[in-house]
Amino acid sequence: MVGRGYHIALAREHAKTLFGIKDDASLRKFLDELKTRPDITKSGRLLDTGILWDPIHRCLTEGELDPVAGDFPLNHAVLGGKQLHQGTDYTAVLIRPDMTGFIADALGDVEEDDIRKKFFALSSGTYKQPIDEKHFMEMWLMLQNLKVFFEAAAENMEAVVFTAKFEA
Numbered sequence: 001m002v003g004r005g006y007h008i009a010l011a012r013e014h015a016k017t018l019f020g021i022k023d024d025a026s027l028r029k030f031l032d033e034l035k036t037r038p039d040i041t042k043s044g045r046l047l048d049t050g051i052l053w054d055p056i057h058r059c060l061t062e063g064e065l066d067p068v069a070g071d072f073p074l075n076h077a078v079l080g081g082k083q084l085h086q087g088t089d090y091t092a093v094l095i096r097p098d099m100t101g102f103i104a105d106a107l108g109d110v111e112e113d114d115i116r117k118k119f120f121a122l123s124s125g126t127y128k129q130p131i132d133e134k135h136f137m138e139m140w141l142m143l144q145n146l147k148v149f150f151e152a153a154a155e156n157m158e159a160v161v162f163t164a165k166f167e168a
Contacts, residue, residue, distance in 0.1 A: 001128060002065075003165030005053030005078070007149055008034055009045035009158040018094075018161070024085050027092055031163050045158070047149045052142040053078050053164060055129065059118040059139070060110070064126060067093065073102040074110070077146060078162055093162045101154035107147035112140060 010018065014034060021027045040046045049056070054065065057078035061070025067079040076095050085092040095103065119136045129135060153160050 001167045002051050002054045003167045004051065005049040005162060005164035006035055007047040007049060007146065008040065008161045008163070009149070009153040009156065010034075010161060011039075011045075011158065015159050018084075024087050024090075027085055028090060031092060031161060035163075044149075044152060047145060049078075049142055049146065051129065052139050053162070055119060055122065055127065055135070055139045056143055056146065058122055058127060059115050059143075063118070063122060067091075073099065073106040077103050077107060077150070081162070084161070089166050091162070091164050091166070095160040095162070097153070097157045097159045100150050100158065100160055104147060104150035104154050107143065107150060110143065110147075115140060115143065 008031065017030065018027075021030055034040050035046060057065060060074040060077055063069075065079065067075075067081075067083065069075060070080070072080070076099060079091065079093055081093040081095040081099075083091070084094055116136060119139060120131060122131055124131065150160070152158075
């Protein structure tokens with residue numbers, strides 16, 4: 001089962017700290033601390049995607065939670081990018097600042113009808129959340145928030161880290 005997901009836009013000093021971290025425990029601690037810092041939360045540099053990151057990634061790629069599925073740049077909106085964490089209960093993925101503009105542009109080109117078809121075609125075998133109109137609209141609105149988030153990161157030339165826990 002998937003847990004809450006977060007996109008964090010990194011200021012230069014945060015990126016430098018992140019690149020100096022060499023172990024999973026320290027990485028998780030640093031990213032968890034960033035998610036609670038007022039300079040991140042109040043500046044719009046944190047997007048809590050809840051569990052909606054799961055259907056967003058599936059609809060932007062090939063229907064599964066595979067970090068290498070789909071095509072760039074849409075596959076980098078959630079799980080694609082450089083894997084920073086080696087464990088199986090948590091993911092941390094880095095998107096370089098020079099990639100955020102491509103992702104924002106691609107998200108802006110996504111058509112609601114195309115995503116709707118992909119959402120309602122999700123397999124109930126691997127996707128464990130409801131597949132109905134209410135959940136589609138929640139996901140679609142979050143996808144619009146994600147586009148705005150990537151636009152801001154691109155404008156500020158900020159790297160983005162996506163984190164999520166996988167719960168048993």
